[in-house]
Amino acid sequence: MEQFAPVKKKDGQPVRYLVVDDSVFARKNLARMIESFGGQLAGEAGDGCTAITEYDRTTPDIVLMDITMPQMEGIEAAERIVRTHPNARIVMVSSVGYQDNIVAALQRGARHFVQKPVKPEVLYEVIKYVMGEDAAVTTAAGAGS
Amino acid sequence: MRMELIQPFINAADAVLADSLECPTSIGSLSMEEEAYRRKGVAALIAVTGDIEGRIIFDVDPHTAMRVASRFAGEELPKSEELMRETVCELANQVIGNAVTSLNDQGFRFRVHPPEVHTSEKGDKSSEDTEALVISIETSKGKVFMNVAMRYNQAHEQQAAVTRG
Numbered sequence: 001m002e003q004f005a006p007v008k009k010k011d012g013q014p015v016r017y018l019v020v021d022d023s024v025f026a027r028k029n030l031a032r033m034i035e036s037f038g039g040q041l042a043g044e045a046g047d048g049c050t051a052i053t054e055y056d057r058t059t060p061d062i063v064l065m066d067i068t069m070p071q072m073e074g075i076e077a078a079e080r081i082v083r084t085h086p087n088a089r090i091v092m093v094s095s096v097g098y099q100d101n102i103v104a105a106l107q108r109g110a111r112h113f114v115q116k117p118v119k120p121e122v123l124y125e126v127i128k129y130v131m132g133e134d135a136a137v138t139t140a141a142g143a144g145s
Numbered sequence: 146m147r148m149e150l151i152q153p154f155i156n157a158a159d160a161v162l163a164d165s166l167e168c169p170t171s172i173g174s175l176s177m178e179e180e181a182y183r184r185k186g187v188a189a190l191i192a193v194t195g196d197i198e199g200r201i202i203f204d205v206d207p208h209t210a211m212r213v214a215s216r217f218a219g220e221e222l223p224k225s226e227e228l229m230r231e232t233v234c235e236l237a238n239q240v241i242g243n244a245v246t247s248l249n250d251q252g253f254r255f256r257v258h259p260p261e262v263h264t265s266e267k268g269d270k271s272s273e274d275t276e277a278l279v280i281s282i283e284t285s286k287g288k289v290f291m292n293v294a295m296r297y298n299q300a301h302e303q304q305a306a307v308t309r310g
Binding site for chain 2: 115117
């Protein structure tokens with residue numbers, strides 16, 4: 001997989017991610033992308049309920065959240081997380097990318113939407129956008145750019 | 146079954162498989178299936194409810210499933226039944242999700258349910274009002290079959306007619 005210039009937090013620490021998807025395969029694929037962005041996997045969850053408890057436990061910088069999942073769907077989980085943690089950065093990652101779904105997710109607190117199959121270069125740009133001024137692209141030596 | 150319901154699935158399968166396998170794909174054959182569905186490889190079933198209802202079975206040759214899994218892992222993976230099932234479920238999820246997105250843009254509203262591994266050797270027979278169409282997709286890395294059995298939801302259609310007056 002292509003390597004990207006690492007995106008680090010202001011303090012030089014890697015961005016920490018919580019990956020939520022009912023597919024182990026999809027989680028592994030996203031974890032590989034995160035690694036190629038210089039990020040760190042803080043936790044994983046396979047449904048919305050577990051995502052909420054994992055968020056409280058790991059307090060990640062970004063959540064990558066699937067929508068169609070058993071028990072509790074991603075949009076509801078995102079809403080519940082944002083209700084408790086208003087600054088949570090949640091990016092919905094779903095194959096179902098129609099406008100109603102995107103609008104519903106954004107209205108309930110998600111910051112962005114990426115459609116599957118996920119292209120690493122698209123996710124990378126979204127991560128930079130969502131992290132905003134709290135992160136910077138660094139050179140391999142770690143200097144900010 | 147109307148072709149307008151099928152075309153988005155063919156387009157989505159073509160796009161997702163070409164991306165996942167990194168090889169050209171082509172539609173091999175389309176046929177109506179009257180007998181019960183016979184599983185050919187590793188299969189996942191996704192149910193759809195709403196203006197259109199039914200199910201799609203996504204059936205992938207085990208060797209092809211392992212190739213997709215290995216490509217996403219970035220390394221050659223040892224053959225694993227669980228990994229193959231996971232891979233096929235996620236591929237099905239992506240294909241059906243993309244197709245549903247396209248149909249939604251045409252005004253249809255529905256819900257996609259999480260994929261389930263289809264373990265039976267034979268599935269239910271299709272009925273007169275829910276014909277199944279089998280689409281064979283040829284790739285240089287193996288064959289993929291998609292069995293689509295869907296129909297317009299009559300209750301939704303009647304409600305829409307009442308709303309239209």
